[in-house]
Amino acid sequence: MASKALRSCLLRRGAQTTSTSSSAAAASTTSSIQQQRGMAIPADPLARFRQLANATPVGEKPRVLITGSLGQLGRGLATMLRFMYGEDSVLMTDIRKVRADETDVCNYHFLDILNEGAIDEAVVNGRVTTLIHFSALLSAVGEQNVPLALKVNCQGVQNILEVAKRHSLKVFIPSTIGAFGPETPRVDTPDITVQRPKTIYGVSKVYAELLGEYYHHRFGVDFRSLRFPGIISATKPGGGTTDYAIKIFYDALKDGHHVCYLRPDTRLPMMYDTDCTASVLFFLAAQSSSLSMRTYNVTGFSFTPEEIAASIRKFMPDFRITYEICPMRQRIADSWPQSLDDSIARADWAWKNDYGLDQTTEIMIALIKREMAREKGESPKAVIA
Template sequence: MLLGMRVCGPSTAVFRPSTLRCLSRAHRLPCRELTCSPRQTSRWNRQVSVTPRDSPRVLITGGLGQLGSGLAQILREQYGKENVILSDIKKPPAHVLSSGPFVYADVLDFKQLRELIVNHRITWLVHYSALLSAVGEANVALARKINISGLHNVLDLALENCLRIFVPSTIGAFGPSSPRDPAPDLCVQRPRTIYGVSKVHGELMGEYLHHKYGLDFRCLRYPGVISAHTHPGGGTTDYAVQIFHDAVSTGNHECYLRSDTRLPMMHISDCHRATVEFMHAPESQLSLRTYNIAAMSFTPEEVALEIQKHVPEFKVTYKPDTVRQTIADSWPVRFDDSNARRDWGWAPVYGLEGLVSDMLRSIREKRTVEGLPVS
C-alpha cells in the first residue's frame, strides 16, 4: 500500500495525514487535466513550439549522473532555462551550476522533495536517481533504499501533485529466463541483481498507479548508453564508454567482459531524443507505459575492431570479472522495440560506425581542450 497519495481520479486510497485536505479536489479533477498539453516531436531537429503558459516545469533527480545534465540542456532549449531544475546530492561542477537552476535534493527525504515540487511548481518529474548494476551488487542495502524507497517517494509525490513522471528502466530488468534475442516488451523478466529487481518493481508500480489512479507514468528500458562527456558510473555496460577513453589516452584497454559478449547499446543523443519524444507523445498514442528502445547491438571485439579503423595501434586484452560477466550473460542480446516505433515513431540515428567516429572525435576534442595527451 502506498502512503502519501493524492488520488488523480475517482478512487479510494490511504493517505498521509498531511494530504487528507487534498481529497475533495482530487476526486473532482483527474490527473490528466492538471498536466500541460504535450506537443509530439517526430524528428529530433523539429522544434517544439510552446507558449509560456503550457511549458512544463521539470525537476530532474540524480541530475549529475550520465544522463541528467544533457537532458536538462535539451529541455532548457525547448522550454527555457528557468523551467528545468537539475538536482542531486553532490556538488555540481561550475559549468553545470552556470547552465541553469540546480538544487540539492535527496530522494530519500520526502518532505524536502515535496517542498521543491510545490515551491517550483513542478509539472514533470524525471527520476534518474539510482545505483547501477555492479555498484548495487556491492551495496545491496543502499541500492534497495535509493532504488526502491526513493522511487516510492517520487511516485507518491507524482500522485499528490498530479505530475507527469518519467522513470527509466534498463536492460537489467531482464533475467536468464527472459527471451534474449530479441527481448520483447512483455515477457518473463526475473532479474538477478538488486538493480534489475528494483527496475521491474518500478515498471509494475508505475503501471499499477496509472491504471488505478490515472498517474501519467512513462518508462523506457534503456540499453547501454554511451557518452563522451560523463565517466562510467558502475554499470555492466560501462566498458563501452571506458574503451573509447582508453583508445584515445593510452592505446590499451583491459575489458572485464568476454570478447563475444553481445549487448544492446545506444548513443547518448539517441537516448535523450527518445526520452524527449516519449515525454511529448500524447497519451492516446501509448499502448504501453514501459517500452524497449533499441539502436545497435555489439560485442567488445566488434567495437574494438571498429576503433582500430581509426586507431590502428589500439590493443584490447580480456580479463572477465565474474560479477559483471554473470550479469551480462543474464541480459538480452537485442531489444525488440517495434511497439515504440509503431506507437510514437521511435527510430535511432546512430549505428556502430557513427557511434565510434563520434565518440573518438568528441573525446579527442575534450582532451585537447583540457591539455591532455591524445593517442
Template sequence: MQLMKPLWRRISSQLVVSFRSQSRASSTISDPGSSTRTLVSNAEGDWPPRVLITGGLGQLGSNLAKELRKRYGVNNVVLSDIMKPTQKILANGPYAYADVLDVKHLHSLVVNYNIDWVVHFSALLSAIGEKDVTRALKVNIEGYHNIVEVCKSHNLRLFCPSTIGAFGPSSPRNPTPDVTIQRPRTIYGVSKVHVELLGEYYYYKYGVDFRSLRFPGVLSAGAPGGGTTDYAVHIFHDVIRTGEYKCFLREDTRLPMIYLPDCTKATIMALEAHPSVFHPEMRTYNIQGISFTPAELVEEMRKYFPNMKVTYEPDERQAIADTWPEVLDDTNARADWNWSHDYDLPKMVKEIVEKLSKST
C-alpha cells in the same frame, strides 16, 4: 509570511512569464526526431512545463537538462542531485539539492518551483548496486516510492527509465519483446521491475501519468559510470590514454547499446508524447539503438587506432551480462510514437573519437 521565490526565479520572472505566454499559443512543437507531434500540456494547461530532474548530475540528467532548456526555457528545468554542483552547472540554469529519501523536501521542491513533470534518474546502477545491496534498496526502491507518491499528490507527469537489466536468464534474449517473463538476477534489475509495475499500478489506480523506457547500455564520450555495459566507454578513454584496454567481458558478449544523443531524443519523445499514442496496456517500452560485441567495437575502433591492444579478462560482470538481452525488440515504440535512432556503430565511434581527441 509569504515564501520568497528562489533568486533565479525572481530575477527572471518577467522573462519566464513572457516565454510562457508566447509558447501557449501553439500546442504543436517539433519533436527531437524529424516529425511534429501534438502534445498534451501540463495539469494547469500551460506550456511549457516546469520539469524537475532528480539524479541530475549524471550523464543522462545533465544532457537532458541541456536539451529541455532549449525547448522550454532555461528557468523551466530544475536540475537536482545530492552533490555540490560545479560553477558551470550553476551557470547553466537552476539547480537544487534533492535527496529522494527525504519525501518532505521533495514536496517542498515541487511546490516552491511549481513543478509539472518529474524525470527521475536517481538510482544505483548494476555493478555498484551488487556491491551495496542495502543502499541500492533504499535509493532505487524507497526513493522511487517517495517520488511516485509526490507525483500522485501533485498530479505530476512522471518519467522514470527502466533497463535491459529488468530482464533475466529466463527471458528471450534475441530479440527481447516488451512483454515477456522478467526474473532479473541483480538488485538493480529487481528494483527496475518494481519501478515498471508500481508505475503502472499508480497509473491505473490513481491516474498518475507514468511513462518509462527500458534503456540499453547508454554510451557517450563522458566519464564511465558503474554499469556492466560501461566497458564500451572505458575502452575509448584507456586506448586514447595508453593504447591498451583490458576488457571485463568476453569478446563475443553481445549487448544492446544506445548513444547518448539517441537516448536523450527517445526520452524527450516519450516525455512529450500525447497520452493517446501510448498502447492502452503499456506504460513501459523497449528502445533499441545498436547491438554489438566487444570484438565488433574493437574492429571499428581500429580504423582510428590500428595499433590498439585489447585483452579479455571476464570478471563478475560477465555473469550479469549473460542474463541480459542481446537485442531489444522496440517495434512498439517505433509504431506507437515514431521512435527511431540516428546513430549506428561507425557513426557513434567516429563521434566519440573526435570528441575525446579534442579534449586530450
C-alpha cells in the same frame, strides 16, 4: 534559439550541428530487426529537437525537475531541455556538490530522493509539471551495497510516485535491460516477456515498472518508462555493467589499449546518448492516447567487445584490446538480452534512433579528443568538420 554558451555546451555533449560523411551501416548485430538500420549521422542533429519544441504550444511547455541530474544521463538531458524550452524549464537536483569543471550545470539544488517532503517542496516552489527520476544505483554498484540499492531504487521510486500523484505530475522513470534475466529470450527481447532478473538493480527496476503502472491504473498518474540498453556518452558512467563501452574510448585515446572486463563475444544492446535523450523527450511529448503501454523497450544497436574494438580500429588502426574478465560483471551481462525488440515504441510514438555503432564511435572519438585538448589548454577544433 540556443545562446552561444548553450550551443557550445550542446556541441561538447555530442549534439553536433555540423555534418559528417560517415554512413556506415549499423550491422554489428545478430538481430534481424537491427540489421535493417543502415544510417548516417543527420546533417542537423538538433533538427528533431527544434521541431519538437516548435510543435509544443506555449502553454504546454514543461517545467521539469530531474533527480540524480549530475549522473551520466542527467546533464545532457538538462542541456537539451534548456535548448528546447528555455533556461528556466529545468531544475537540476542531486546530492553531491557540483565540480568547478561542470560548467553546464545550472539551476541546481540539493535534493535527496529519500526525503519525500523535500521532493514536495521542490515541486511546489519550482512549479514543476514533470518529474524525470534518474537517481539510482546501477547494476555493478548495486551488487556491492544491496541495502542502499533497495533504499535508493525502491524507496526513492515510491516517494517520487507519491509526489507525482499528489501534484498531478507527469513522471518518467527509466528502466533497463537489467530488468530481464537469464530465463528471458535474449535475442530481440520483446516488451512483454519473462522478467526474473538476478541483480538487485534489476529487481528494483521491475518493482519501479510495476509500481509506476499500478499508480497509473489505480490513481491516474501519467507514469512513463523506457527500458534503456547501455548508454554510450562522453560523460562519466555511474557503475554499471555496460560502462566498458565508454571507458574503451577514453583508453583508446589515452593509451591506445583497453583491458576489457567482459569476454570478447559478450553481445549487449546499446544506444548513443543523444538518441537516449531523444527517446525520453519524444516519449514524454507523445499523447497519452497513442500509448498502448506505459513501459516500452527502446534500443540503438548491439555489439560485442570484439566488434566495438573493430569499429574503433576503423578510426585508430593501432588500437588494441585485451581481456581480464570480471566474474561479477560477466555473470550480469550473460543474464541480459543481446538485442531488444522496440518495434512497439516505433509504432506507437514514432521512436527512431539516429546513430549506429560507427557513428557513435566517430562522435565519441571526436568528443574525447576535444575534451583532452581543452584539458591541455589547447583550443579545440570543431567536433566533426
